[in-house]
Amino acid sequence: MRLNLIAVGHKMPSWVREAYDDYTRRLAVRLPVTLVDLAPGKRPAGGSTERAVADEGKRILSALKPQDHVVALDEHGKQRSTTELAQWLAQRLAAGHDLSFLIGGPDGHAPPVLARAQETWSLSRLTLPHALVRVVFIEQIYRAVTILDGHPYHRE
Numbered sequence: 001m002r003l004n005l006i007a008v009g010h011k012m013p014s015w016v017r018e019a020y021d022d023y024t025r026r027l028a029v030r031l032p033v034t035l036v037d038l039a040p041g042k043r044p045a046g047g048s049t050e051r052a053v054a055d056e057g058k059r060i061l062s063a064l065k066p067q068d069h070v071v072a073l074d075e076h077g078k079q080r081s082t083t084e085l086a087q088w089l090a091q092r093l094a095a096g097h098d099l100s101f102l103i104g105g106p107d108g109h110a111p112p113v114l115a116r117a118q119e120t121w122s123l124s125r126l127t128l129p130h131a132l133v134r135v136v137f138i139e140q141i142y143r144a145v146t147i148l149d150g151h152p153y154h155r156e
Contacts, residue, residue, distance in 0.1 A: 002098045003027075003141065006036040006063045008056050008105035009130045016131045023138040030145050031093075033138070036063050040105045049107040057110025060102055068100040070117040072109050073133065077120035082154065085140060086147040093148075103133055 012020075024033045038059045041052030064070060069092060080088065092099055102113060114120060123136055146153035 001031070001093060001096055003031055003033045004036060004063075004068070004098060004100040005033065005103070005134070005137065006038065006060055006100055007103035007130070007134060008038045008040050008060070009103070010037050010039050012131050012134070016134055019135045020138050023135075023142045027138075027142055027145060030149070031141070033141075038063070043107075053105065053107050053110050056105045057113045060104070060109070060113050061116060064100055064116065065098065067097055069095070069097045070100045070102065071119045071121055072102045072104070072114055072117035073123060073137065074104070074109060074114070074120045075122050075125075075127065077122040079122050079125070082140060082143055083147065083156075086144040089141070089144045090148055101137065103130060103137075106130070 020035070024035075027033055038056065041055035043049055043052045102109065102117065104110075104113065109117075123133060123140070128136065143154050
């Protein structure tokens with residue numbers, strides 16, 4: 001099983017790349033992670049963002065495999081505690097399907113992307129910059145794996 005993070009955005013600051021890479025290296029043996037960076041759609045100055053969101057949505061959908069279990073990260077999604085995430089991940093690992101998590105562009109996900117997702121999650125009620133979402137997300141996945149493995153990284 002693999003975990004895919006499909007994210008709109010590119011040219012991340014070095015601190016984001018370094019933190020993300022650190023956690024994916026730690027996870028590599030237990031849960032291989034693939035990052036798919038998609039360039040944001042073109043947004044006209046002062047114009048509608050619909051075309052950009054639709055373009056991003058098409059590219060996100062084309063990066064998915066039919067058998068993937070898809071989770072869209074969205075501010076209106078369900079929130080989970082770290083322990084709940086670990087329990088959910090254990091169930092998904094047992095099911096054996098690849099997981100694809102989606103981070104949309106600055107204007108969110110296109111409706112067809114949300115329709116394809118089996119689940120929609122929110123990492124926080126706070127608005128987070130997309131770069132920070134990558135780091136928070138991968139750290140929480142790492143934390144969930146350490147919980148499942150009985151590693152002392154997570155403390156309650």
